[in-house]
């Protein structure tokens with residue numbers, strides 16, 4: 631279904647103010663296996679919204695952030711498309727950053743009423759109140775910042791905004807307090823670990839919820855199998871050393887960087 635429609639492809643959806651509340655900008659909708667985190671391997675329908683408030687240089691969903699591309703789908707059509715995958719009982723709402731939009735709240739309410747298990751993949755900068763069964767939070771580290779050398783567009787224009795926005799400890803604490811959650815860090819190397827430890831300390835101080843180390847996940851950075859071949863063992867060894875959980879990128883191992891997986 632509407633995969634990578636070019637409708638409205640010039641807009642960079644960072645301001646949800648004028649949006650139609652009964653519809654969402656959708657980049658792709660597909661049925662696959664959850665590839666990341668504590669539910670890895672579970673057949674799930676993925677609903678990928680377009681538009682993001684950050685610009686990670688490594689973003690594996692370039693056409694939801696750096697160059698947003700999408701068609702507009704009504705919530706009715708999204709729900710119908712989800713239901714067409716008859717074997718699925720898990721839905722993953724991702725992006726882009728799904729929580730820049732308001733409409734996911736109603737979408738999640740409707741999916742919850744239909745009995746689906748709902749996961750939201752979020753960068754953790756925005757809190758919303760919705761029926762979320764698993765908040766899969768991926769706070770962005772300094773190593774994600776699109777400096778001039780790393781910027782896929784080459785000019786470093788987003789570096790400052792990204793840096794200012796990437797961590798909001800109050801939003802992280804609110805998400806962790808409200809929902810069953812996992813903190814899933816994209817790891818580019820051992821230099822990321824001190825920052826992860828410091829951030830965890832701040833979030834733990836700000837929450838009334840206990841965050842066990844088994845809910846802290848280290849995920850290797852990499853969009854292709856070849857890139858993961860270079861990174862996964864380092865990250866697995868860091869997980870052992872620090873006592874956090876390792877998560878594979880199962881979909882990349884299985885299908886490399888094929889769209890709709």
Ligand SMILES: C[S@@+](CC[C@H](N)C(=O)[O-])C[C@H]1O[C@@H](n2cnc3c(N)ncnc32)[C@H](O)[C@@H]1O
Nearest residue numbers: 688689690691725726727751752753768851852
């Ligand atoms: C495209 S993001 C969408 C959801 C949300 N914007 C976020 O970043 O959590 C989905 C997941 O992919 C991860 N991700 C993006 N690019 C990646 C890369 N190059 N290597 C590993 N994980 C990546 C993100 O950290 C996040 O956990």
Ligand SMILES: Nc1nc2[nH]cc(C(=O)O)c2c(=O)[nH]1
Nearest residue numbers: 663664665666724751881891
């Ligand atoms: N199979 C598969 N699992 C995923 N888990 C989180 C994903 C995402 O892009 O948010 C993702 C994805 O893109 N594909």
Ligand code: SF4
Nearest residue numbers: 682686689695726753
């Ligand atoms: S926050 Fe998520 S969607 Fe946005 S640029 Fe980073 S990885 Fe991509």
Ligand SMILES: [Mg+2]
Nearest residue numbers: 690691724891
């Ligand atoms: Mg993905």
